[in-house]
Amino acid sequence: MEWVGLSLLVALLLAAAVTLGIRLPGTALVEAIASRLLCATAMADSCGDETRLIAAYGSELGRLVAEQMPSLAFEARSRAVPVDFRRCRRRACGDGPPGRLVLRTETGLPLTAFVHVVDCRAGDAEEPQADCSGRRAGNLYVQYWTYYPESATLRGVPVLGAAGYHRDDWESLQVRIGPDGEIAQRASSHHGYNHAKGFANAGSDVGIGPLRGLAEALGVRRRHGWGPRNPLLFVSGGSHAGNVGGVARIERVAPSDRIRLVPLEPIAAADRRRFAVSPPWRKRVWTDPEASGTD
Numbered sequence: 001m002e003w004v005g006l007s008l009l010v011a012l013l014l015a016a017a018v019t020l021g022i023r024l025p026g027t028a029l030v031e032a033i034a035s036r037l038l039c040a041t042a043m044a045d046s047c048g049d050e051t052r053l054i055a056a057y058g059s060e061l062g063r064l065v066a067e068q069m070p071s072l073a074f075e076a077r078s079r080a081v082p083v084d085f086r087r088c089r090r091r092a093c094g095d096g097p098p099g100r101l102v103l104r105t106e107t108g109l110p111l112t113a114f115v116h117v118v119d120c121r122a123g124d125a126e127e128p129q130a131d132c133s134g135r136r137a138g139n140l141y142v143q144y145w146t147y148y149p150e151s152a153t154l155r156g157v158p159v160l161g162a163a164g165y166h167r168d169d170w171e172s173l174q175v176r177i178g179p180d181g182e183i184a185q186r187a188s189s190h191h192g193y194n195h196a197k198g199f200a201n202a203g204s205d206v207g208i209g210p211l212r213g214l215a216e217a218l219g220v221r222r223r224h225g226w227g228p229r230n231p232l233l234f235v236s237g238g239s240h241a242g243n244v245g246g247v248a249r250i251e252r253v254a255p256s257d258r259i260r261l262v263p264l265e266p267i268a269a270a271d272r273r274r275f276a277v278s279p280p281w282r283k284r285v286w287t288d289p290e291a292s293g294t295d
Helices: 002-019 027-040 049-057 059-068 199-206 209-217 265-270
Strands: 071-075 111-119 140-152 165-177 183-189 192-194 232-235 250-254 259-263
Touching (some): 049 111, 049 259, 059 111, 059 140, 259 265
Parallel strands (some): 071 232, 111 259
Antiparallel strands (some): 071 250, 165 183, 183 192
16 A cells, blocks of 8 residues: 555645646646546545546546536436446436436435547547548547436336336437537437437437438438537436437436546446446447447
């Protein structure tokens, strides 16, 4: 444990020097080292989002990841909120309290979103398996993954209710930043990725590729579901399907600055839990940020 104490002391001294404006050689490097040491020696819940993100992605990218996280707007009659699957995999601990502003679950757990970054700005991603070819080259992709203990699309519908149920629901909001700085978003919606609700996205929602392609060819659906940025992600009740264009009626909101952001890459490399549906790191979009299906 001595190295932990020493690392923490060094990190605190370096951070204090930067804070007080003391000029040190390689200040950017000093800041990065301090951030990494502080986060490495902190407990998960006490390591602040910015410090944790900077430790994982560096100063510039870490802050950008925090800035691009949207607030969540929940459809009426929606109780579930995104949680950390390492701490909660049951509805009893994954529901939010009543009220229009949601800050934690009813059991006091923090709202959580997991982050995965595919950086194609240099033409090749840091992950050797990632696809940065073609239209992906030059783009930065940030994926925000939310976990819900269960999905119940048809809850409340007589006879059909059980048909829409499954455990372990993973949803995502994905951000694409182009070389010119243009920002686009898309959200997971059943079997595909969409920008807004509507008939044009029916093929994507039911997982029928030819219908999805036809809608894009006719110009009634944006290619691969991408569309303009919105600071809100709208979450449908029951299924938790998302869209950036809005839903009929919003009942509750979770502010972005109250959603805990956790880098997913180190978790994906080590986690061996079983899920009823594929977790993010086993989906095509994990390595191909332009993939159009949620498989």
